[in-house]
Amino acid sequence: MGKIKFLQCRECKKEYPPTFKYVCDECFGPLDVHYDFPTVSKNTFSNREHTYWRYYELLPIESKSNIVSIGAGMTPLIKAENLGEKLGLNNLYIKNDSVNPTFSFKDRPAGVAVSKAKEFGLSAVGCASTGNLASATAAHAAKGGFPCYIFAPSDIERPKITQALSYGANFIAVDGTYDDANRIAAQIGDSKGIGIVNINMRSYYVEGSKTLAFEVAEQLDWKVPDQLIVPVGSGAMLNAICKGFEELVSLSLINKVSDMHMIAAQPHGCAPIVNAFKRHLSEITPVESPDTIAKSLAIGDPGDGQYVLRRLKQYNGHAEESNNKEILDAIILLAKTEGIFTEPAGGVSVAVLKKMVDEGKIDKNDCTICYVTGNGLKATEVIMEVLSKPQTMQQADIAKISAMVR
Ligand SMILES: Cc1ncc(COP(=O)(O)O)c(C=O)c1O
Ligand SMILES: [Zn+2]
Structure with missing residues (x-):
């Protein structure tokens, strides 16, 4: 066994x-x-490779020979002193997962699922995607030698489509929402027997995102944070982070997680979990037509929505939303203070962090982790709208150029 x-x-x-x-x-x-789990200690991991596969014993792959890795994980946990000072927080950290190989956290679940597809001997893989999973699955499929089929709404950001196509994926752009693309992917996965990483391989897929808990714990020298702010679409990542911390307790690598607070961050225009949380409901009412610049979080009917609500209850948590303007302001704030350029999903986390601080919901000394899960280069068009475009200068106009530099 x-x-x-x-x-x-x-x-x-x-x-x-x-x-x-x-x-x-x-x-x-x-x-x-x-x-x-086999016996592990803190030392088991300390001198290993700087990818999430350093936690191999805690991941659902039975033979190392099946690992398909493009070097994802072990991303920086940055002590955000400048942003912390602006917000009045002494212990703020950014988990910068925007610097993964395909530039989002999705390399974690996709890498584990594609490895498991190899272990199962499947012939092809695919996914339903709001954008980032497309590239993560396609890149791992390329590395593992699998044909790859992406099902995504046709209106996602162009860089995300370009990236997935470059890895050689077949891209099926669906005229509809993410939920429509998801339904079609599920049907095709069942009828063709291929591994749709976030649908029929979901049990294994979500295990990859646990490493967002493992890494944060290890990077904090095996301490448990007080507040964790997580951007939420389907809710799979938030659930997986909770499972990860709980497994570390079961392995005696950390003490207890009962004092941890989980915070779900969603964009206004697609915030079904926030809506249910604020009305104290245990069921989610789907958002039929999501309308937000945070396209990667535009999941109207979140598969793990009710489980996120349970997690928020379990971890004395909170759910909050941010609108398009707050998201864009937060993207610029993070970039200007910490030199980290995120896409709108990360802007949602930072905007919700700011809102919670403004409302006095986070103590200034709390160890607070803000998960930044995707890269700004994937969504430049919408971010450029709030920046002033540089004016083209004539080379001969050196006096004018010089006057611009004060
Ligand atoms: C950058 C980014 N952050 C967060 C999420 C939300 O993850 P989940 O669907 O697991 O809640 C996504 C989902 O696509 C994403 O692309
Ligand atoms: Zn059952």
């Missing part, structure tokens, strides 16, 4: 062998990976 003990239904707790399966036969609940 390997390190995976079984897959277990999150709802009725029925157990299944760890096969190419993702939904419970009894109640249609999602299946989670449960492990028989």
Whole structure:
């Protein structure tokens, strides 16, 4: 037997062998990976490679020979002193996941899922995407030698389409929302038996995002933060971060996580989880037509939405939204203070952080982690709208140019 003990239904707790399966036969609940972890200590990881595969023992791949890696993970945890000073926070950190190989955190779940597809001997992979997962899946597919099929709304940012096409993916641009693309991807995945990383491989896929908890804990010298601000679309990442911290407790690598606060950040125009949280509901009402510049978070019917609500309850959390102007202001604020250029999803995190500080919901001495999950170069068009375009100067106009420099 390997390190995976079984897959277990999150709802009725029925157990299944760890096969190419993702939904419970009894109640249609999602299946989670449960492990028989080998013995590990803090030292196990300390001198390893600077990728998330340093946590190999805690990831759902049974043979190292199946790992498909493009070097993702172990991204910087920056002590944000300048932004902290502006906001009045003494202990603010940015987890800068925008510097992954395909420039978003999605390299974590996609890399684990494509590795698992190799372990299962699947013939092809794919995904339903709001943009970033497209490139993450396509790049790992290229490295692993898989054909790749992307299903995404046709209106996502052009750089994200260009990037995925460059890795050789087949790009199916769907005339509709992410939820429409997701439905088609699920149908094709089932009928063709290919690994759709975030649908029929979701149980394994989400395990990759746990490493966002492992890395933060290790980078804080195995301390647990007080506040974590996470941008939320489907909710898979927020859930996975919670699972990651809980596994570290079960391995005695950290003490306890019960004092940790999870904060879900969503854009106004697609904030179904925030809406439910603020009305104290346990069910999500889907947003039919998302309307936000944070296209990577434009998931109207979040697959893990109700589980995010449970996590927020469990971790004394909060959910907040930010509008387009607040998102763009936050992108510029982060860039100007910390030299980190993020796409709107990261702007949503920073804007929500600022709002929570303004409302007195974060203590100035709290160890606060703000997850910045995607790169600004993927969404330059919308960011350029709030910047003043440089004026082209005649080379001969040296006096005028000189006057511009004070
Ligand atoms: C940059 C970025 N941040 C956050 C998210 C949200 O992740 P999740 O759908 O797991 O909630 C996404 C999803 O596509 C994303 O691309
Ligand atoms: Zn079940």
